[in-house]
Amino acid sequence: MDKISVLATVAVVTMSISLFLSLFLITVKTEYKLSNRLFAFFLVLTAIDISGNLGHLLEIPLAARVFMSSFFFLQLPTFYLYILSVSYTDFKLKPKHLAHTFTFIIANLILVPRFYSVDLASKISFLEGSGRMLEIQLNHILTHIQIVLYLTAAFMVLRRAKKVYLENYAGASIESLNWLFQFTLALSVFYFIALLKNIFKFTEYPNVYEWLKIGLLLFELIIIFWYLYKALNHPNLFRNIDSKLKLVKNIISEEKNSEQLPVHEEKEYNEELLKLKKYMIEEKPFLNPSLTIQDVSKDVGIPVRDLSVLINHKLEQHFYDFVNTYRIEEAMDILKDFTKTKVTVLEILYEVGFNSKSSFNTAFKKHTGVTPTDYRKSL
Template identity: 65%
Template sequence: MDKINLLVLVTVISLFISLFLAFFLFTFKAKHKISNTLFAIFLIITAIDVSDPLINLSVNGPSNLGMLKNTIAFLQIPVFYLYVLSVCYSDFKLKLKHIIHLLPFLIVNLILLPRFYTVDVASKIDFILNRQNMVELQFNHILFHIQIVVYFAAVFILLRKAKKLYLENYAGTNIDSYYWLFQFTSVLTILYLIVIVKNIFKFSEYPHISEWIKIGILIFQMFITCWYLYKALNNPGLFRNIDSKLKLVSDLILEEKKGGQTMEKEGSNEELFKLQQYMVDEKPFLNPALTIQDVSGAIRIPVRNLSVLINHTLDQHFYDFVNTYRINEAMDILKDDTKNKVTILEILYEVGFNSKSSFNTAFKKHTGTTPTSYRKLLKNSDL
């Protein structure tokens, strides 16, 4: 099979997978519909971007529609950024201010107006044949590469902040979604770095290398799309969000310092005793979806004070603070001879976890060993 046929075949398969998943996301009834819609749009834009081999079979010569199709790549990463934003924050809504993400796409098309969009076919052909010397195309490629760096940096910063906010305010196992989003973004970053390499060869003396890299990109993209589909179908509850109005404790402390306010030590001690007593007596940690707002309402300490108390005074994330009680409860069960037939899976659900991986990670962090190994050690010590 020659290079052209292979490229067409891979393109067809890639388009089918992307459009099928996009259709699924558009029609799937989910609580957070906007996230699914944004990712579906991302897939459609990606499908349009990689459809060159098929379009070249049916269209002879350059056209305005063909150039517009090429520039639509400037919408890919902005849409992905908005998707991540929608996954991270439950109250995310598309607003008028988000139109700013269209600017790169609009700028590149405005630049192409004088010497491509508004000229005859012969001039268009000459423009493409001399593309290596065309300032407009060089500018567009530089802008595209800058866009890649800026947006992916913004996504990683966003994920870092969202993860920290989650740890400071929630104690569920949905932290896994941020780990997965980080992995997914990292893989996409690698893909776009390969795209940059492809573009470098495209404008070099070795354009044929660019074509082979393009085949590799299409195959890589298929695997990424299938990975996303597999993850989404097997973990329908993975993508749950946090409130964007929440503030990091470091920001709360900074606000207090600027306002000349400090928490009184005596008041902090009283609140700390109240919190610890509540955790021991009421065992709210058994609720797998426990949030700092739940605890705040129960013991009547403002969320702001409670957040500073746990995350700053105790120097623990709320997530770790709650998991400490869950692990202690699990250890008590494991030590109980009357419950030696209770499985590890049953224990993790009983103490407030709903993920085996999260339970094992928290248990090992707290005790230095796994739940299974801990149970064996207890049995051996009794012999």
């Protein structure tokens, strides 16, 4: 099988999977409709981009083929909006988000005078000399700039979302954010290889360019299957946080800069800390796998802002880790109980408020230095 046949086969399979997954995301019943639709649109754009590898099989007019290739400029903006929608519960599409189509519009407008508006012979001549054409060079520059800016922006959103989550939540969404970070990292590697492929396109090594093209399609297929696996096996993985929540360092900064805000005395913090610890031990709110700092604030009568500063700043411990400490202590008590030797580790982790084995094992080893199984064996 020659390279063209391999490329066409992989392209058709990847397009089919992309379109199938996009249809699934649009039709599945879920409360996260916006996130699903954004990622479905990203997959459709991916399928359109891949269709450019089937130009020799599909009778697509030259101008339409070039226009379809420009849909690449919508892929990363759509992915960035998807990251925002998954990270924040209150994210909504607004007219201002149309600004993300700017590079797509520019990339097509600059091609109007010498490509879109001329006859077929002139179009062919333009593309044959594409390496020398200013419009093509400008589009390549826009491509590189967009990749760097949007991927950097996506990582920044995930970094902030994770910090806010750790300071205010103690559920499963941290796994969602970690997975999204891994997914974004995989996409970054994909686009880096794509840029490398484009460099070889204008060198004396066309074979390298063709094989990188096939490799990218296979990599793209793996990434899509990876997402499909996660979406089908962990439907509740994708949960969001409130974008209005502030990081503790920003709260502290505001308190220092504002003369109107009362400054907490050390005595007040100590009283609140005793109150909080008593509540955690007696009421055991940590058994709730979806516990938030708002829930604790309501029960102990300490304002969320003050409680956040107390835990995340004064105790120098994220709310996520603070709650997990009590969960691990509870799990240790169960593991020590000789009347509960038949209770499995999996049963224990759900009983104490965790909802995944990986997060439980990580937290347990962080707290004790050993795994739950090894801890039980050592007793």
